[in-house]
Amino acid sequence: MNLHLPATTPAKYVSATVLTVVFVFLAVLPSWYEGYSITLLTEIMKFVILTVAWVMFSGPSGYMSLATAAFYGLGFYMAAVLSGTLPFLVLIIAAGATGFVVALIVGMLTLRLRDTYFCILTFGLVLLVDQVIREVEQELSGTRGRFVDTQPTVTVYFAMFGVCVLTILVAWLLKRSRHGLALASIGQNEEAAAHSGINVVRTKVFVFALSAILMAMAGAVIATRRSYVDPGVAFSLNQTFLPVLMALFGGMHNLVGPVIGAVIFTFLRERLLTSFPEVFMLIFGAVMIVAILFLPNGIVGLIQQAWRKIRGWMTRSVPL
Amino acid sequence: MAAFRDIVIAGFLLGGIYALVAVGMSLQYGVARVLNVAHGEFIMVGAFITFWLFVNIKLSPLLSIFITGPLMFIVGFVLHKTIFRRLMRTSPDMRAFEGKSLLATFGLLYVVQNIAILLWGSDVEGYSYLVSSITAAKIPVNRLVALAFVVVLAAAFYGFLARTRMGKAIRASAQDPTVAGLMGVKIDNVLAICFGLGLAMAAIAGSLISLVYQSITTSMGLAYTIYAMIVVVLGGLGSITGSLAGGLILGFVSSVVTYYKPSLIMIAFYAIFVVLLLARPKGLMGK
Numbered sequence: 001m002n003l004h005l006p007a008t009t010p011a012k013y014v015s016a017t018v019l020t021v022v023f024v025f026l027a028v029l030p031s032w033y034e035g036y037s038i039t040l041l042t043e044i045m046k047f048v049i050l051t052v053a054w055v056m057f058s059g060p061s062g063y064m065s066l067a068t069a070a071f072y073g074l075g076f077y078m079a080a081v082l083s084g085t086l087p088f089l090v091l092i093i094a095a096g097a098t099g100f101v102v103a104l105i106v107g108m109l110t111l112r113l114r115d116t117y118f119c120i121l122t123f124g125l126v127l128l129v130d131q132v133i134r135e136v137e138q139e140l141s142g143t144r145g146r147f148v149d150t151q152p153t154v155t156v157y158f159a160m161f162g163v164c165v166l167t168i169l170v171a172w173l174l175k176r177s178r179h180g181l182a183l184a185s186i187g188q189n190e191e192a193a194a195h196s197g198i199n200v201v202r203t204k205v206f207v208f209a210l211s212a213i214l215m216a217m218a219g220a221v222i223a224t225r226r227s228y229v230d231p232g233v234a235f236s237l238n239q240t241f242l243p244v245l246m247a248l249f250g251g252m253h254n255l256v257g258p259v260i261g262a263v264i265f266t267f268l269r270e271r272l273l274t275s276f277p278e279v280f281m282l283i284f285g286a287v288m289i290v291a292i293l294f295l296p297n298g299i300v301g302l303i304q305q306a307w308r309k310i311r312g313w314m315t316r317s318v319p320l
Numbered sequence: 321m322a323a324f325r326d327i328v329i330a331g332f333l334l335g336g337i338y339a340l341v342a343v344g345m346s347l348q349y350g351v352a353r354v355l356n357v358a359h360g361e362f363i364m365v366g367a368f369i370t371f372w373l374f375v376n377i378k379l380s381p382l383l384s385i386f387i388t389g390p391l392m393f394i395v396g397f398v399l400h401k402t403i404f405r406r407l408m409r410t411s412p413d414m415r416a417f418e419g420k421s422l423l424a425t426f427g428l429l430y431v432v433q434n435i436a437i438l439l440w441g442s443d444v445e446g447y448s449y450l451v452s453s454i455t456a457a458k459i460p461v462n463r464l465v466a467l468a469f470v471v472v473l474a475a476a477f478y479g480f481l482a483r484t485r486m487g488k489a490i491r492a493s494a495q496d497p498t499v500a501g502l503m504g505v506k507i508d509n510v511l512a513i514c515f516g517l518g519l520a521m522a523a524i525a526g527s528l529i530s531l532v533y534q535s536i537t538t539s540m541g542l543a544y545t546i547y548a549m550i551v552v553v554l555g556g557l558g559s560i561t562g563s564l565a566g567g568l569i570l571g572f573v574s575s576v577v578t579y580y581k582p583s584l585i586m587i588a589f590y591a592i593f594v595v596l597l598l599a600r601p602k603g604l605m606g607k
Binding site: 110115116120121123124134237241244245281287293 | 349355357403406407410415418419420422423424426427428429430431432433434435437438542546549550553557583584586587589590593594597598
């Protein structure tokens with residue numbers, strides 16, 4: 001078996017082509033089609049963004065962040081606060097900037113810690129930000145939520161599409177950059193990485209904050225779909241857990257896995273959630289456990305394994 | 321003066337319950353290396369079984385502790401023997417195991433919570449038992465009884481760890497599982513027992529919570545998980561005495577904050593948490 005894989009395999013050309021075709025299709029779709037599928041695709045792209053952004057940091061570094069819902073919720077709430085005063089695009093950028101700043105502060109405080117502590121702290125962060133905003137709202141405006149200027153469905157769709165393309169682009173570029181390599185080496189052995197001259201804390205904080213920008217942007221875009229927003233909606237813990245499950249289910253070793261996981265899961269969730277919510281969440285939990293137990297490399301890993309086996313048989317059956 | 325007395329008694333009670341919850345979690349993390357995010361869900365299950373038994377067969381909540389505790393012990397034992405042992409065997413190292421087991425407990429959280437919703441719905445439930453107050457102090461009897469239970473339980477558990485053979489095996493496995501295994505400790509069983517004991521404590525805490533606070537919902541678990549995590553970090557990950565002390569401290573803090581401004585509680589916890597982690601990342605009694 002060939003252990004050393006060249007940098008550009010035919011498989012990569014295939015996936016690049018598939019990706020381009022999908023993007024072009026998504027870009028032109030609303031011009032000849034309007035309906036529920038636009039909303040569904042917006043939701044799917046939202047989870048692709050969250051999942052890919054989560055994998056961007058937590059995949060290579062091994063630090064499990066559970067703060068996705070915090071950054072997503074911040075973006076969501078920023079959009080609600082600023083809506084009506086700023087153009088949509090500026091709104092999204094402002095939300096991203098907020099996510100970046102908060103992630104920078106949190107990252108600098110917590111990323112010096114061991115991974116379990118980091119995990120617990122990020123988990124608490126979601127509830128903290130939720131509580132702080134509730135408190136501030138009570139004190140300042142005496143309300144529990146806010147009304148939002150809604151955007152047309154197609155505008156939201158294109159905005160989400162833009163952020164989605166940006167996320168995949170950033171994730172892809174990061175993986176090939178110095179920072180991406182540094183982060184991967186931190187994940188393998190943090191001490192060794194530090195000794196070989198990597199500024200460990202700076203690398204971790206930088207990528208963490210980078211992923212937070214994208215999460216916050218996704219939140220800001222989806223917020224304009226609703227006319228009323230309150231912290232309970234914005235900071236739902238599902239936004240933390242679902243991306244982790246989607247990444248696990250799809251596989252975290254490359255970019256395709258998280259995308260596939262997010263697409264399959266969001267589609268099933270949207271289809272099944274309305275008809276039987278409790279049973280769906282029950283199945284969701286069970287699938288999560290099964291995926292961890294039996295699919296260590298996710299669906300993509302499983303397919304790769306199967307493909308290697310099939311190819312093995314084929315080459316063996318050819319008489320030399 | 322009355323305010324002060326109320327704060328102290330509420331603080332002891334809350335602290336005792338937090339300590340019970342956190343010792344369970346600490347046992348699971350410190351020995352079995354599973355950071356159990358579903359811990360609070362088993363508190364909720366304990367609370368609801370107690371509630372159900374009280375409403376349907378009028379069983380005293382104080383007796384149902386002897387049902388919920390052992391029942392959840394068995395559940396925990398089986399869960400560890402099936403899910404977590406398999407994960408431990410397939411993980412390349414401890415760090416990978418900790419990450420995977422954490423995620424598995426997320427799955428568990430969803431499974432347990434949604435089974436509970438199917439069984440009991442998602443409304444706020446509650447019952448009244450021993451609510452009459454004694455003397456002039458206006459403190460319900462059930463609070464004092466619950467407090468006594470927590471103290472007895474903590475003492476019994478401490479005795480178990482310090483004096484018995486199994487307690488010694490648990491302490492040895494916490495220090496170094498490999499060496500403990502070489503010394504003849506049946507490590508798989510010890511870890512499963514620790515996980516089961518953790519769930520048993522969660523369930524007992526749940527029974528007491530349903531007795532004292534009289535309002536339980538199927539979504540209450542997560543908040544307790546967070547409190548337990550904070551206490552466990554406060555006391556030092558894996559330190560049992562640290563968790564006891566941390567639980568008491570957090571109980572008093574939350575008692576004081578609740579007295580003045582209940583909505584600030586999470587903010588107060590988080591502030592303690594961050595300051596402590598930055599000043600002493602190993603926790604109060606961490607090694």
